[in-house]
Amino acid sequence: MTYATVIGGTRHVFASLRELLAKASPERSGDQLAGLAAEGPVERLAARIALADLPLRAFLEQDVMGVEGDEVTALIFARHDPGAFAPVAALTVGEFRDWLLSPAADERALAALRWGLTPEMVAAVSKLMRIQDLVAVASKVKVVTRFRNTLGLPGRMATRNQPNHPTDDSRGILASAVDGLLLGTGDAVIGVNPATDTVEDYIRIVSLLEELRLTLDIPTQHCCLGHVGVALEAMGQGAPVDLVFQSIAGTQQANTGFGLDLALLHEAREAALALNRAPAGANVMYFETGQGAALSAGAHHGMDQQTLEARAYAVAREFDPLLVNSVVGFIGPEYLYNGRQILRAGLEDHFCGKLLGLPMGVDVCYTNHADADQEDMDSLLITLVAAGVNFVITVPGADDIMLNYQSLSAHDAVFVRETLRRPPAPEFEDWLVGMGVMDCGGRTSDGAALVERLRGVPMLAAAQ
Incomplete structure (x- = not known):
């Protein structure tokens, strides 16, 4: 499945969810070393726009990494709790960001959500966040x-x-x-x-x-x-x-x-x-x-x-x-x-x-x-x-x-x-x-x- 968006008349296409996540990442020397990073700020913005419109459910419908038999992937799917996921199941990644920053996402709601999220979901939403967003949401979470x-x-x-x-x-x-x-x-x-x-x-x-x-x-x-x-x-x-x-x-x-x-x-x-x-x-x-x-x-x-x-x-x-x-x-x-x-x-x-x-x-x-x-x-x-x-x-x-x-x-x-x-x-x-x-x-x-x-x-x- 491909993902695409248009900026300034140019259509940007991402061949896989794995590529979309990589191109949406903030500039990082490791991703550049691996040949995975966006070519520049415009392609990075295009990837973030496409990622923001992606339903959170997409991360449950496919193995993002695509490596058969990986026990970490198996663990992620085995531990996912559909009931815990239900409050945000209808959201896109961008809407999930907005919800996390809203008063509805209080300490209790975030604690109840944790087993409904996969790592790829939280990585995806973090790519759409500013520094202050990362601080604002994390400060609401208490793990004792x-x-x-x-x-x-x-x-x-x-x-x-x-x-x-x-x-x-x-x-x-x-x-x-x-x-x-x-x-x-x-x-x-x-x-x-x-x-x-x-x-x-x-x-x-x-x-x-x-x-x-x-x-x-x-x-x-x-x-x-x-x-x-x-x-x-x-x-x-x-x-x-x-x-x-x-x-x-x-x-x-x-x-x-x-x-x-x-x-x-x-x-x-x-x-x-x-x-x-x-x-x-x-x-x-x-x-x-x-x-x-x-x-x-x-x-x-x-x-x-x-x-x-x-x-x-x-x-x-x-x-x-x-x-x-x-x-x-x-x-x-x-x-x-x-x-x-x-x-x-x-x-x-x-x-x-x-x-x-x-x-x-x-x-x-x-x-x-x-x-x-x-x-x-x-x-x-x-x-x-x-x-x-x-x-x-x-x-x-x-x-x-x-x-x-x-x-x-x-x-x-x-x-x-x-x-x-x-x-x-x-x-x-x-x-x-x-x-x-x-x-x-x-x-x-x-x-x-x-x-x-x-x-x-x-x-x-x-x-x-």
Whole structure:
């Protein structure tokens, strides 16, 4: 089936829904690299006009990607709820945008809708939206998750404390983690990206983080961001695993490249729940995604990177995660060239994930060879806070010395708390006040009680 529109006497024809979605996307270096992008602003506008007139039902009548046997596609169709879809079933994509921006699309209506939407639908409507539209709609969506604290509550923003170290040195990890705690970060998770991916190192890291948590009685959860297969082996050996992590993508071929399938993720989730480390009903999975992941693996099947990113969220929501975040600028300028593209993509990812019912965070970041800087990240952070982002990632000095990219610092979290008035999770907030890291007015203090607790503890004293 073809799709067409006329602009200025010129007829623009799009040979497939897949092509229409790609040509309607905002300018993106990854789509240009893949040869999928619109030739220019006129063709992009033509694609958006045609997309706006497309019935939402069209996404249920065909497999947009068109790859036989793809388990992500099968999952999307299997989980679609016609009853939840009914309130918007008669709308076009453009009318759906108008409805999302209307008072009728309140928090309750959006929560009821989430299983009626497919990733392709939310990707399509995001392509018609301005920045303020993405913020306005996402800010109405609340997704609350729980482990040892409560994340996603209205008016709050959590942080991941990311104490990475280039050699996974235990003292270095602890020093970085303590640095973040003294500035009030870590309620979403204290999570380490391991430099290696051995079972032995995985167990050592989660054991280290568990000792830190227990010693300081921190109401949070920890994670070693090793491969899900390594996590399964570690859990089999009795390792104190809180959250099971995995990077995921929007096609089966890309996930195969990550060394996983849906069955493996189900197995890992069941193993984590069986450890009984969290209260009943807690969320135990943590996923990361990023625009360009499938293209970088040669597994995009002719689809644009933003639509594929939304498809990854169908995988994530199958497992009821505690945390999901887009590492928006991490994959590099080959996929998001500059600060403008990174800002737009971060807000798209947050919007699409929230509409699909996910507890979305964003790693507000860029690589050193991208045309971006920390002022671009300031803009994205502030806009995400307005959009109601669940959490962001922080590293010492905004410079991850293991992954070699630029993110946010713990001082940025202080800015969010003190200037934008977004406190952390309530249980963690109480702990920060008790430790003297934060006063009752939300202002950062000297952490005198926490410093006192650190003294005389051999494990932590060595890291000071």
